[in-house]
Amino acid sequence: xxxxxxxxLMGLAVITGGLLFASCTNDSLAPPTSDVDAMFNxxxxxxxxxxxxxxxxxxxxxxxxxxxxxxxxxxxxLNDTTEFQLPxxxxxxxxxxxxxxxxxxxVGGGSSSDCALRELRFDHxxxxxxVPGAQVKDVVTNLDPASSPNPLTTFILGGxxxxxxxLENEPTFVSVMVGNNDVLGYALSGGLSPTAPTAAxxxxxxxxxxxxSLVAAGVQGGILVGVFxxxxxxxxxxxxxxxxAQAGAQLPPPPxxxxxxxxxxxxxxxxxxxxxYGIPKVDSAAxxxxxxxxxxxxxxxxxxxxxxxAVQAIADYNAIISDAAADAGxxxxxxxxxxxxxxxxxEIPLFPTPPPTTEPFGEWFSLDxxxxxxxxxxxxxQKLIEAINAEYGTAIPSVN
Amino acid sequence: xxxxxxxxxxxxxxxxxxxxxxxxxxFQVNExxxxxxxxxxxxxxxxxxxxxxxFYNPAGMAVQNAGWTVAAGVTVIAAxxxxxxxxxxxxxxxxxxxxxxxxxxxxxxxxxxxxGLGVFVPYGLGTVWPDSFEGRFxxxxxxxxxxxxxxxxxxxxxxxxxxxxxxxxxxxxxxxxQRVDMTTIPIDGVDPSNGLFGQLGIPYHTxxxxxxxxxxxATGIGGNIGIWVxxxxxxxxxxxxxxxxxxxxxxxxxxxxxxxxxxxxxxNPISLQNxxxxxxxxxxxxxVVAGAGLFDPGAPLSDQTVTTSITMPDQFTVGASxxxxxxxxxxGEWQWVHWSLFExxxxxxxxxxxxxxxxxxxxxxxxxxxIDWMASEKINVRGGYLHHQGAAPNETVTPxxxxxxRNEFTAGLGIRFGRNWMVDLxxxxxxxxxxxxxxxxxxxxxxxxxxxxxxxxxxNAHLLAATxxxxx
Numbered sequence: 001x002x003x004x005x006x007x008x009l010m011g012l013a014v015i016t017g018g019l020l021f022a023s024c025t026n027d028s029l030a031p032p033t034s035d036v037d038a039m040f041n042x043x044x045x046x047x048x049x050x051x052x053x054x055x056x057x058x059x060x061x062x063x064x065x066x067x068x069x070x071x072x073x074x075x076x077x078l079n080d081t082t083e084f085q086l087p088x089x090x091x092x093x094x095x096x097x098x099x100x101x102x103x104x105x106x107v108g109g110g111s112s113s114d115c116a117l118r119e120l121r122f123d124h125x126x127x128x129x130x131v132p133g134a135q136v137k138d139v140v141t142n143l144d145p146a147s148s149p150n151p152l153t154t155f156i157l158g159g160x161x162x163x164x165x166x167l168e169n170e171p172t173f174v175s176v177m178v179g180n181n182d183v184l185g186y187a188l189s190g191g192l193s194p195t196a197p198t199a200a201x202x203x204x205x206x207x208x209x210x211x212x213s214l215v216a217a218g219v220q221g222g223i224l225v226g227v228f229x230x231x232x233x234x235x236x237x238x239x240x241x242x243x244x245a246q247a248g249a250q251l252p253p254p255p256x257x258x259x260x261x262x263x264x265x266x267x268x269x270x271x272x273x274x275x276x277y278g279i280p281k282v283d284s285a286a287x288x289x290x291x292x293x294x295x296x297x298x299x300x301x302x303x304x305x306x307x308x309x310a311v312q313a314i315a316d317y318n319a320i321i322s323d324a325a326a327d328a329g330x331x332x333x334x335x336x337x338x339x340x341x342x343x344x345x346x347e348i349p350l351f352p353t354p355p356p357t358t359e360p361f362g363e364w365f366s367l368d369x370x371x372x373x374x375x376x377x378x379x380x381x382q383k384l385i386e387a388i389n390a391e392y393g394t395a396i397p398s399v400n
Numbered sequence: 401x402x403x404x405x406x407x408x409x410x411x412x413x414x415x416x417x418x419x420x421x422x423x424x425x426x427f428q429v430n431e432x433x434x435x436x437x438x439x440x441x442x443x444x445x446x447x448x449x450x451x452x453x454x455f456y457n458p459a460g461m462a463v464q465n466a467g468w469t470v471a472a473g474v475t476v477i478a479a480x481x482x483x484x485x486x487x488x489x490x491x492x493x494x495x496x497x498x499x500x501x502x503x504x505x506x507x508x509x510x511x512x513x514x515x516g517l518g519v520f521v522p523y524g525l526g527t528v529w530p531d532s533f534e535g536r537f538x539x540x541x542x543x544x545x546x547x548x549x550x551x552x553x554x555x556x557x558x559x560x561x562x563x564x565x566x567x568x569x570x571x572x573x574x575x576x577x578q579r580v581d582m583t584t585i586p587i588d589g590v591d592p593s594n595g596l597f598g599q600l601g602i603p604y605h606t607x608x609x610x611x612x613x614x615x616x617x618a619t620g621i622g623g624n625i626g627i628w629v630x631x632x633x634x635x636x637x638x639x640x641x642x643x644x645x646x647x648x649x650x651x652x653x654x655x656x657x658x659x660x661x662x663x664x665x666x667x668n669p670i671s672l673q674n675x676x677x678x679x680x681x682x683x684x685x686x687x688v689v690a691g692a693g694l695f696d697p698g699a700p701l702s703d704q705t706v707t708t709s710i711t712m713p714d715q716f717t718v719g720a721s722x723x724x725x726x727x728x729x730x731x732g733e734w735q736w737v738h739w740s741l742f743e744x745x746x747x748x749x750x751x752x753x754x755x756x757x758x759x760x761x762x763x764x765x766x767x768x769x770x771i772d773w774m775a776s777e778k779i780n781v782r783g784g785y786l787h788h789q790g791a792a793p794n795e796t797v798t799p800x801x802x803x804x805x806r807n808e809f810t811a812g813l814g815i816r817f818g819r820n821w822m823v824d825l826x827x828x829x830x831x832x833x834x835x836x837x838x839x840x841x842x843x844x845x846x847x848x849x850x851x852x853x854x855x856x857x858x859x860n861a862h863l864l865a866a867t868x869x870x871x872x
Contacts, residue, residue: 025805026834029856030486042487082851087601115669117599120583122840122852124603125487142665143682149665151672155601159662159685170488 032084035077037394039220040173043076043084044127044166045069046139046210047177047225049371050380051130052156053086056367058106059132059152060093061086061119066374069128071381072175075396084127087156090116094155098367102279102355118155129165131156135181135198136206139163146202148181163213172220175384176210179203179227179317183310184370187230188274190299191306197313204320211324223331223388226318231272231307232339234349234361235369239295240269241350242278257285261296268295272302275352275369331391333384426713426739426761426791427525427544427801431828432456432503432518434473434867438812438826439770440784442731445628445638446721446772450824450869451505454518454552457626457640457717458564461507461514461554465871469509469516473824473867474502481802481859483535483839492535494859495528503867507552514554514564521547522642523712525801531579535799535839537605541577542800546570546647546712550624565625570712572647573616576800579658580701582608584843585694587670600669605840607658608689609701613747615651615708622712634723644714644741648707653749655701659686704750713738719768727774731784735766739791758847761791770810782812782826790835795848797837802857804835820871828863 034040045051053059053067064070064086073084080086092108094115099105108116131138133150139162142149157165166174182198214222230236239262245251246259261268273293277300281291295301302310318334325332342348342364352360352369366373372380378399385396433452436443447453447460450471454461481494507516523546531540547570554564583598585608598604626640662685664670670688671679677688694701719733739761747755770784790804797804812826838852 024807024831024833027836027856028834029484029489030836031489032487090599117595118601120596120598120604120843122604124605143663147665149667151667151669153665154668154670157665158601158603158606159664160603 032078032082036075036396037392038172039392039394040076040078040396042127042169042172043073043078043174044169044171045072045130045175045177046162046166047128047130047175048134048180049130049132050180050377051128051175051177052132052152053128053377054132055371055373056097056099057101057112058093058095058097059089060091060096060107060116061088062091063093063097063374064088064128066377067128068377068381068384069130069175071377071399072384072396073127075381075385075399078127085121085123085125086128087126088119088121089155090119092116094118094152100355101360101367101369115151115155124158125169126156126165127169129157129162130177131162133181134162134178136178136203136210137198139176139178140206140209163210167213167217170217171214174214174219174222175225176222177225178207178210179314179321180230182317183227183313184230186313187272187302187307187310188235188276188370190274190277190302191309192299197310200313200316200320203317207320207324211328211330215328221330221388221392222325222328223333223384223391224321224325224328225384226321226332226334226336227314228339229311229314229336231302231310232336232343232348233370234352234365235275236272236302237275237278237351238269239266239271239273239293239301240264242273242293242295243269245351251282252285255290256288257282258290258292260292260294262293266295267304270304270307271295272307274300274302277301279352331387333387335380335383338379338383426737426742426764426803427523428715428737429521429524430766431475431501431863431865432520432522433471433505434475434812434824434826434865435782435814437475437828437863437865438782438784438810438814438824439731439772440768440786440808440810442719442721442733442768442770442784444626444640444717444719444733445636446729446731447628447638448824449822449871450867451507451516451518452503453564453626454505454507454516454550454566455520455522455624457628457638458552458566458624459554459562459626459628459638459640461516461552461564462509462512462556462562463628464507464509464514466509466511467872468506469869469871470504470506471867471869472502472504473865474500475863475865476500477861477863479859479861481857483529483533483799483802483837483855483857485534485839485855487854492530492533495530496526497528499526509554512556514556516552518550518552518566519547520550521545522715527800527802529799533799533839534605536579537581538799538839538841539576539578540799541575543575544572544710545574546572546645548622552624560630562628563626564628565623568622568624568643568645570620570622570645570647572618572620572649572710572712574614574649574651574708574710576611576613578611578613579607580609580611580655582606582660582689585700602662602685606662607660609655609695610658611653611655613651613653613706615649615706618647618649620645620647620712636721636723637719638721639718640716642715644711644738646709646711648709650705650707652703653706653752654703655695657686657689657695657701661686698751700752702751704752706747706749708745708747710745711741713741729772731768731770731772733766733768735768737764737766737791739764742791753844757841759796760793761796762789762793764789764791778816780812780814782810782814784810786810790833794836794850795838795852797835797853797857798841799839802835802837802859803832804857804859805833807831822869822871824865824867824869826863826865828861828865830859830861830863832859834858
């Protein structure tokens, strides 16, 4: 009897010893995790050149990291190398950004057609899927005849559309900033190419497709950003500003530079002269040539009628975007009050500062006069964070 | 003549079934007999009477019943595993089917001398994943077999000591089926900008080809030596060493284009750089690949020869068995395997860039505890537990071999029929620690790091075995 008990005890000891060895050290998943709210775990940004980080006429891995998109993601507590990834472009860029717009000098000394290719990355998913130049149609598809892809479309998205690339991320939260390019080309070309902004009905259809697709995919929340009033960017200067500068002896006098219909009370006083059209004329006049700018009749100039078309298109787009946000229960941010206040405060120059200068378009715009600079991206990020926090009651910390 | 035929059948049967052996540290396989399996692999000190000591400890051959012993059996392995991705928690399940692995031994013992032959597979692996799995670029249908044919002899010096040894004639083959990632393919001939497809924006892990790499006919010679000591009537001690064997494989690599269906937008960098392609139309990437000559004879993705070399590491086992009573034995073992030999895996391709995978395996220790209780003259009841360390370091846990530390539990039953026949049954459950791993390789020239890990591998297996042995 005692021996049997001994056997049992020894057997028990062996089993106990085995169980002691049987300790498991299981590893666990490391999913993307926001420090602020689980809703932000998989944050994806759809957008245009502003979202992508295009500045000063170029884009590279430096400007991409200055975009508001990674800034907001960082404030959401997402790691910038594993939890919010960018399709980074090698330096000097694709193309390299300007270092001086007056001399057209770029980072690395290249031209606007040079591209240093994309960095090789391990992940086929990118959180910032925005493509410079993208119109609302391009977010849905790059293969439609109405689409307007460019080389960066492939460099950033491969063969996908922004919407496809975004959905592959299974996003929990999105931001969408599109629409600027649906009117920008019209405005910057003086209404020449294209001859009209994207029709509001077409814009509405594609925008609804974007939002509805994201909602159907289970996105928990988002913020839709309105279209900037592109007639307020420093790349465009009013005819009357030119006239005033000439009256103040800041521009060559006639007959070197003749301004027609640019001074009040002419209707042309409110025309908008693109930097790329007006400044070369000024330079020629300064060099002794006789040149003329007709603020009502020169094709590259955005006359008041054309400017009105642009402004109306922007208003239509923003009504569509605002309604879409309300329908989805998402946040909406209209950037124009901020843009207007900066302009009213004189922080956006009405006329580009002549060389030598490091800020020809002021402290908020990059060297191309169209795209916001790093400081402006910080401001945009802060405004988006405030709008998100207000809509969802979250506490994303402010951008420093 | 009959014995020779039996050996050939045994070798053929083991060779046919070997690929299913995904169940040990590194690509090591430990289950080579149902009796020993039932007691958690403890076979070095107290051999079973089924001639399996030819593998577990050749010295044990002379300790078994005198006369002929022939054993035949099968182990069915049902592996269950998956990879769960960090990003989406999406699971991809291992697609291995249950595999029957037969085992056969034969020996003759005078009680003083013994000789025999065993055929077994101490190293092998088989991993099958769906070909849609993101890890398909590491390998989704992989098979490695190292068949050991071991003629052996043992001599019992006296009542207390026996020694034995065998010569291992090793025949190896391997097959690796994987997808080729387009992003790392040079775009020479497609785009004069001289980069890689990935630098043009083609998404990482885009299929361009299926690669079927086969190598066979590798041979090597090794040895298996052992000693058995019984210092007291109740205590048995055994030790055994299996030498390393290096196998040099020569084979072929066959590449077939895989359609990825990607259509690039107009104005893409390929069209813009190539005057032969329209830049105002969408561009099917598959057509670009088909026209790039990548699969032409002599091109990187043409059919070609490949050579590689793999060393099956040496292993040392020592253990003891204590007879608590005439009917109850307790056994314990420690095994060391020289896995640090598996430092790199290199493949030399005729045309494609050579492959160099850093594996950096670590030596492993295994601890096994078993019980064998003779419940009656006709019934033995067995059980046990073993713990094996994982050989792969944290940065090389891949779809090819997603292994880790394992805790394994066994139960077994031995039933005697008459004086000569014995049927053994055993069950083994393998519980591997969940382990973080990767589904991607570092870029050429880079070393793997844990930062490449992007999910968790889970692996379990159920093993059922049965053996019929006869002594005459």
